[in-house]
Amino acid sequence: MVEQHELSVLLDDALDKGKLEMHYQPKVSNTGKCIGLEALARWNCPIIGYISPAVFIPIAEEHGMINRLTDFVIQTVCQQISNWENDGVIIVPVAINISFVDFKPKKFISKLVQNLIEFNVKPEQIEIEITETSFATNEEYLSLINSLQSLGFIISIDDFGVGYSNLSRIADYPIDKLKIDRSLISQLTTSERKKALVQTIHDLCETLNIKCIAEGVETQEQVTVMSDMGCKEFQGFYFSKPLSSQQYIKYIDNADVSTHNTNIKSN
Ligand code: C2E
Ligand code: MG
Numbered sequence: 001m002v003e004q005h006e007l008s009v010l011l012d013d014a015l016d017k018g019k020l021e022m023h024y025q026p027k028v029s030n031t032g033k034c035i036g037l038e039a040l041a042r043w044n045c046p047i048i049g050y051i052s053p054a055v056f057i058p059i060a061e062e063h064g065m066i067n068r069l070t071d072f073v074i075q076t077v078c079q080q081i082s083n084w085e086n087d088g089v090i091i092v093p094v095a096i097n098i099s100f101v102d103f104k105p106k107k108f109i110s111k112l113v114q115n116l117i118e119f120n121v122k123p124e125q126i127e128i129e130i131t132e133t134s135f136a137t138n139e140e141y142l143s144l145i146n147s148l149q150s151l152g153f154i155i156s157i158d159d160f161g162v163g164y165s166n167l168s169r170i171a172d173y174p175i176d177k178l179k180i181d182r183s184l185i186s187q188l189t190t191s192e193r194k195k196a197l198v199q200t201i202h203d204l205c206e207t208l209n210i211k212c213i214a215e216g217v218e219t220q221e222q223v224t225v226m227s228d229m230g231c232k233e234f235q236g237f238y239f240s241k242p243l244s245s246q247q248y249i250k251y252i253d254n255a256d257v258s259t260h261n262t263n264i265k266s267n
């Protein structure tokens with residue numbers, strides 16, 4: 001068992017040396033078209049091996065490294081969009097996850113804008129994923145979300161339905177998308193009550209003109225239930241795992257996305 005402290009020292013070193021990587025998980029429409037990507041951090045530690053972001057993000061948050069990590073993600077994603085663009089690869093909006101631990105809104109926006117300019121990326125090519133809990137518990141983020149949206153970034157609420165939500169916030173905030181959490185999607189075919197809850201969330205989004213996406217879709221049954229509800233956007237292993245940049249190029253070039261035959265294996 002590796003200790004937290006040891007992991008934090010290794011992570012600090014990996015961040016210094018730019019040894020983290022980004023992988024990209026496709027988001028697809030009901031017609032099978034890739035409509036976006038989610039950038040997910042990957043750390044293959046040379047000493048310990050693969051370490052999940054579910055493990056190292058909290059370590060980065062607890063040990064004062066999360067802002068360096070977010071800066072790394074912003075720069076890598078903007079550079080990646082620019083490289084794909086130069087190589088003629090189809091570009092779709094790329095979502096970045098942000099942590100609100102030790103978060104400095106002004107620095108975050110200026111880092112984003114600085115990288116957009118440096119890599120010639122447009123704000124509408126970047127989506128910002130904010131978890132439901134952080135969005136629901138911090139009044140001060142209303143002005144951040146307003147600023148980001150007026151600059152042209154796409155705003156998504158992540159992991160919706162399991163955090164501490166205050167439904168009225170959804171109506172108050174200028175949100176473009178809402179991602180229904182995987183834990184609800186996984187119970188769609190086993191719990192009528194959870195299915196009713198998901199239907200309600202979906203219908204509320206439709207009324208408020210917010211796009212709704214089902215996260216963590218793993219089976220055809222889940223796709224069918226969500227499609228019957230009217231859901232038009234999906235993300236999950238059923239369509240594709242997160243892909244390296246090279247795997248994404250192959251995916252977007254070759255995959256017959258409409259038959260969902262896109263299960264390229266990666267971390
Ligand atoms: P998230 O933002 O909700 O990301 C989705 C997670 O669900 C990813 O795990 C993805 O690989 C996984 N996933 C997607 N489809 C399926 C599916 O069909 N089945 C199952 N079982 N899992 C699926 P990952 O990459 O391990 O990331 C976990 C969490 O770590 C993310 O949850 C996000 O909160 C955080 N994270 C990852 N990368 C970053 C980052 O760059 N910055 C920040 N702040 N957080 C990150
Ligand atoms: Mg996310």
Ligand code: MG
Pocket residue numbers: 158159179181215
């Ligand atoms: Mg999520």
